[in-house]
Amino acid sequence: MTQALWPSEVIVSDVIGRLIEFWGFKRNLGRIWAVLYLSPEALSAEDLRTLLKLSSGAVSMSLGELLRWGIVRRVWIQGERRDFYVAEVQLWKMISRVFSEREKAEIDAAIEAFEEALAALDRQKQTLKKSDGPRALERIELQKQRIGQLLDLAKLGKKLLDALLSTAKVDAEPLVRFLLGRSQQQQVR
Amino acid sequence: MTQALWPSEVIVSDVIGRLIEFWGFKRNLGRIWAVLYLSPEALSAEDLRTLLKLSSGAVSMSLGELLRWGIVRRVWIQGERRDFYVAEVQLWKMISRVFSEREKAEIDAAIEAFEEALAALDRQKQTLKKSDGPRALERIELQKQRIGQLLDLAKLGKKLLDALLSTAKVDAEPLVRFLLGRSQQQQVR
DNA sequence: CATATTGTTCAAAATATTTTGAAACATTCG
C-alpha cells in the first residue's frame, strides 16, 4: 500500500517501540501497533513487512502476540484475500487489559512466594533448639518481620492494581482528579 | 560469614530477583538487595560472592549500581578492612527514588517525541498542496488527533507520577485509602 | 484437483545482555 512511513510515523513508532520495550515487551510489538494506530486504513501483514522492514515471520509472530493481548484486531475486507489489521484505539482499555493479565500474575506469584518463605521460617524455627546459637532466633524474627513488610507491600500493590482496573472500567476521571488535586496542593487534607 | 542461605532467603532472593528483572533491572541486583535486606548484619562483597555464587566482578558492579540507585548503603565497621553493605529498608523510599529517576526520564522522552511528531505533521501540511491526493489531508488530521491522544496520556502519566512521588514524601496513606475505598464501593461518589 | 497466494512455524543466525576472571588499581598495615 504505502511506500514509506511519514516522519511523524517514524518518530511515533520508534518512541512507542522504546516505551513498550521498557515495559517488557518486544520493540516490534510497539512499532507495529503504532503504525496501525496512525493508519487511516487497516493494513495487511505485507504492508507492515515493507513499512517496518521486518521478515514475514517476525510480522506473523508479532501480530499473533498483539492479537493475543487484544491490542490489535483482525478485520476482513470485502473481496480481499489476505487479512488486515487495525489497532485498538482505546488506550486506557488496552493498558488495563495488559495490566490485569501480566502485572497481576507477577504480583500473585510474589505474594505466594513470600508466604512460602514465611512458612519456611516457621519450619526453621522448629528445627532450631540444640546446636544453633542464640542469634539464630533473633535472625528468624528479623526475617519474619522483613518478609512481612514485603508481603504487605505486595498485597498493597495487588489492591492498588485491582482498584485501578475497576476504576478504569467505569471512568478514570475521579482518580485523575484526586491525584492532580493532591499534586497541586502538595498537602494531605 | 555465613555458609549458605536459608530456605527463606533463597525463596525471597529468587522472587525479588525475578520481580526486579520484570521491572527492567538485572536479576542479580534484586538478589543481592534481598540477601542484604534479610541479613541481621552488614555483609561484605566477599560474603555476597559466596552466598550467591557470583564472580567478584559481578558483585562489585552490582553493588556499584545499587549504591548509585541509593538502594544499598556502604557502612564502615570498626577495625575492619573491607567495606560492608546494608540494604535500604524503607521500601517506599526506595521505590519512589527509582521511579523519580527512571520512569520520569522515560516519560519525558516520550512527551518530547510526541511533540516533535506533531511538529513534523505541521511541516508536512505545509509541503502538501500540489500532487498529494485529497486523502493526505484527512490523514494528517487523523494522525494529529491520535498523536494528541498519546501526548495527553503521557502527560497524564507524568502528572500521576509526580503526584505519587509527592504523596510518597509525606505519606502514602491517603492515596491508598482513596483507591481501596473505590475498589470496594466499585462506584464513583 | 492443481495452482497461486497468504499465513505460520521453527531451527539456525544475528544481536544483545550478562557474567566471568584476570589484571590494574587502591588502600591499609607493618
Place this chain on the structure above:
DNA sequence: CGAATGTTTCAAAATATTTTGAACAATATG
C-alpha cells in the same frame, strides 16, 4: 616502602533474546 588485602575495570566468554527465511500448512481460485 613493600606486602597483603580488597576493589574496580573491562575484554572475552557465556547466555539469553530476537530475527530471519525457507519449509510447511492452509485456503481460495480457476
